[in-house]
Amino acid sequence: MRLHPIPAAFAPLLFLLPSCVGAPDQAQRPAPRQVPPRAAPAPAPASAPAPLEWQYRPATPGNWTYRQEGQGSAALFTSPAAGPLLTLRCDPAAGRISLLRAGAGQAAMTLRTSYGAVNWPAAASPSGTIATRAASDAALDQIAYSRGRFAVEVQGLDTLIIPAWAEVGRVIEDCRR
Template sequence: MKINRAAQFAPAFSCALALMVGACNAPQVVPPPAPQPTSRPAPPPPPPPAQPAFKDWRDAPQTPGDWRYDNGTARFGSAGSTLFAMACNRAARTVSLIRTGTAQRALPMTVATTSETRPLSAEPAPQGAPQLVVTLPANDRLLDAMAFSRGRFTVEINGLPTLYLPAWPEVARVAEDCRR
């Protein structure tokens, strides 16, 4: 039997032809995937506004709020929020100055009135209450200076905003009630 040489190489030729045809076609270019939008980290919060410096603390605006008096305690602040309080302990004949804020240790407190400026040491309140406390004898002249300061007095504690508090009758009432 005579085999045609062309038929013998036909399968190999078909494969080679298929490869050449495939090679002649331009390769399909797949575009790169669209870049994913990168999430930017959130910008840091702006720093708290710095309290403006005043040449004289008496020029600073009063801290917003009102005094309320109840049973030997005067509280200053807005509805539901107390910033500062004065509390009488009649049995011990002392008045506590209480500033809302937290600290792990004693912090310097300064009370300034028109007639007196006094450095004090504010201790963290017992049982983890978010307050700093200074306790004075009921007859301490600083209490009178706070009550009779012309218009207002200040309470400063390192790390907390300065309070510019009005010298309203509630301040005098705490001291007077504690002296009886």
């Protein structure tokens, strides 16, 4: 195919060619559609906030103390307002450690650590709810080495979020000697 050059005399007319097209017909355009204003969306129903995982809850106020008792030792977590909330007591003759949670609760104690959760059978005592374990129980190490805190849950009582201080490990080690 061969292209023919346009003679120079026709070149100015090429610029006028687009001006020959007429204006668009206004009658052919559809009128813009009117959209009614939308109503504001209904507010979402208020729902209860999702419960926080135990490790994100604030710690129970209080401090640990350690003391020697006869042949064994004890660590007490005490609240300034409520007195002793949790006591770890070593009975070296029996090779057992007891956890005493202040308050009467149901027959199970759940301990939550950064390693997981364990359920221990518990019983009512005159001073609270008590669970007793062998001093060699690996869950005791999990309590002592939990990342900064552990939780003690007894059905019917508030959950305690307790700092994992050295006093806990000290009682456990006293009982393993």
